[in-house]
Structure formats: C-alpha cells, structure tokens
Amino acid sequence: MELIDGNKIAAEIKTEIAEEVKTIIANGGKQPHLAAILVGHDGGSETYVAYKIKDCEAVGFKSTLIRYEDDVTEEELLAKVDELNRDEDLDGFIVQLPLPKHISEQKIIEAIDPKKDVDGFHPINVGRMVIGLPSFVSATPYGIVELLKRYKIETNGKNCVVLGRSNIVGRPMSVLMSQKAMNATVTVAHSRTENLKEVCKSADILIVAMGVPEFVKGDMVKEGAVVIDVGTTRVKSDQTQSGWKLKGDVLFEEVAPKCSYITPVPGGVGPMTRTSLLLNTLLSAKKEIYK
Ligand code: GUN
Numbered sequence: 001m002e003l004i005d006g007n008k009i010a011a012e013i014k015t016e017i018a019e020e021v022k023t024i025i026a027n028g029g030k031q032p033h034l035a036a037i038l039v040g041h042d043g044g045s046e047t048y049v050a051y052k053i054k055d056c057e058a059v060g061f062k063s064t065l066i067r068y069e070d071d072v073t074e075e076e077l078l079a080k081v082d083e084l085n086r087d088e089d090l091d092g093f094i095v096q097l098p099l100p101k102h103i104s105e106q107k108i109i110e111a112i113d114p115k116k117d118v119d120g121f122h123p124i125n126v127g128r129m130v131i132g133l134p135s136f137v138s139a140t141p142y143g144i145v146e147l148l149k150r151y152k153i154e155t156n157g158k159n160c161v162v163l164g165r166s167n168i169v170g171r172p173m174s175v176l177m178s179q180k181a182m183n184a185t186v187t188v189a190h191s192r193t194e195n196l197k198e199v200c201k202s203a204d205i206l207i208v209a210m211g212v213p214e215f216v217k218g219d220m221v222k223e224g225a226v227v228i229d230v231g232t233t234r235v236k237s238d239q240t241q242s243g244w245k246l247k248g249d250v251l252f253e254e255v256a257p258k259c260s261y262i263t264p265v266p267g268g269v270g271p272m273t274r275t276s277l278l279l280n281t282l283l284s285a286k287k288e289i290y291k
C-alpha cells in the first residue's frame with residue numbers, strides 16, 4: 001500500500017506556480033490577482049479563506065479579501081460581483097459558500113463572469129467541462145485528477161466508482177474520469193444505490209465524497225483498489241489542542257491494508273483542492289481558458 005501524499009504534490013505544484021509567476025513578472029507581465037468574498041463568520045469558511053489568501057502570498061499572487069457581515073443583502077453582493085467582474089486587474093474571484101439563507105447562492109454564482117469563475121461553479125464552466133471544452137474545473141475534482149496523474153495511476157479502462165453526486169465534487173469528478181484524458185468506466189453511486197457494497201467492491205478506483213465519516217469499511221473495497229477519500233468532517237476529539245479533528249469518509253485502518261494507493265485525511269485531497277484554485281487563477285491570468 002502506498003500513501004498518496006497530497007502535501008508533497010501540492011508543495012511541488014506551488015513551487016511550479018511560483019516559478020511561472022516570476023517568469024511572467026520578469027517578462028513585464030501583470031501579477032496574477034485573486035479576490036475572495038467572505039460573508040459572516042462561519043468557522044470553516046474563515047479557515048478556508050485564510051488558507052486561500054496565504055496560498056496566494058506563497059506563490060506570489062496578489063490577493064484581495066472582501067468581507068461582509070451576515071446581514072448583507074443579495075443586492076449588495078450582486079453589486080460587488082458586478083464590480084469585480086469589471087475590475088481589469090482581477091484575474092479571478094470566488095464567493096465563499098455557504099451564504100446566509102436569505103441570499104440565493106445560485107443567483108450569485110450565475111452573476112459571476114465565467115471568465116473569472118476560478119471556482120468553476122458557473123453553469124457555463126460546468127457545461128464546457130462536460131463537453132470537453134477548456135473550462136475552469138472545480139477545485140476538488142481538478143486536484144484529484146492531478147494526484148492520479150502525478151502518481152501515474154493507471155485509469156485507462158479501469159472501473160471507477162464515484163460515491164456521491166454533489167455539484168462541486170461527485171458529478172464533475174464522474175465526468176472527468178469518463179473523458180478521453182482518463183478513459184475510466186464510471187459508475188456514480190449515491191444514497192439510493194442498491195447493493196452499494198457490491199458496487200464499491202467492483203471499483204478499481206473508488207472516489208468517496210459522501211460527507212459521512214468512516215462510511216466505507218474494509219469489506220466494501222476490492223484488494224488492490226485505489227481509494228481517494230474526499231471526506232473532511234470535523235469531529236470532536238480530546239486528543240487534539242483544537243478540540244476537534246478531521247475524519248474522512250473511509251475507515252482508514254480497515255481499508256488502507258487492502259489498497260494499492262490511498263489518500264489519508266488530512267494530507268490527501270485537501271491540500272490539492274487548495275492548489276487547484278491557484279492553478280485556475282494562473283490559467284485565467286495567462287488567458288488559457290478564455291482567449
Ligand atoms: N465552500 C466549500 N468549498 C468551497 C469552494 O471550493 N469554493 C467556494 N467558493 N466555497 C466553498
């Protein structure tokens with residue numbers, strides 16, 4: 001069993017991005033610029049956005065954080081999105097989700113100019129991705145594809161089971177795995193799937209994005225399978241200083257011994273998700289997706 005080291009690959013990618021930024025600037029180009037809108041004070045969102053800003057600094061991007069309180073109106077937020085769409089210095093921006101209940105997330109996502117939608121959430125980017133056109137791909141699936149490629153894991157002709165069908169992970173993941181670059185035979189399984197254990201056992205590559213801690217047990221995994229664990233549920237713990245720890249969707253102790261490769265939680269998919277946003281911002285700065 002080999003552990004897939006997301007921290008190591010993420011560090012390699014960040015070094016590559018930082019080198020490219022230096023070259024761009026040395027050649028008289030503009031410093032890539034990412035902005036993030038954060039509404040309210042949700043603990044998870046605060047942490048994620050702080051990491052995104054820190055990552056920008058680490059690779060030499062300019063970053064801008066725009067904060068609103070929970071009572072911001074949808075109109076105010078839409079006006080800011082419109083302003084950022086027209087800001088010529090900005091290569092991309094994200095609106096951190098979730099948003100307060102009185103704001104329609106879909107309306108906000110659809111207001112973002114697809115050319116600046118480095119989260120890859122806009123239906124134009126999702127649609128372009130599905131039909132194989134250049135697009136911003138959402139961060140987690142993009143990061144997983146990078147991990148599989150950099151570990152030279154064979155995907156051609158393999159049975160890939162994706163557990164979960166969310167718009168930002170399971171669904172795009174299933175599409176990417178079925179495309180010609182990956183050539184896997186894909187099954188999307190979810191809460192209504194019958195014979196889930198057998199379906200999971202048929203997987204050469206099992207990608208788990210359910211959000212249910214330790215859902216996948218040892219008897220659900222084929223000997224020699226590649227297991228990618230997207231789960232990151234915070235659970236209470238008296239063993240850590242913070243009082244909580246991250247749990248994946250896979251019962252690691254049971255599953256890992258059966259695998260050829262497995263991602264740990266933390267340190268697997270998570271760090272790659274963060275670098276994907278940087279890669280998308282760089283692609284935008286270089287005008288590689290939309291000419
Ligand atoms: N909330 C959780 N993950 C994400 C993400 O990738 N992008 C945004 N904008 N919000 C999130």
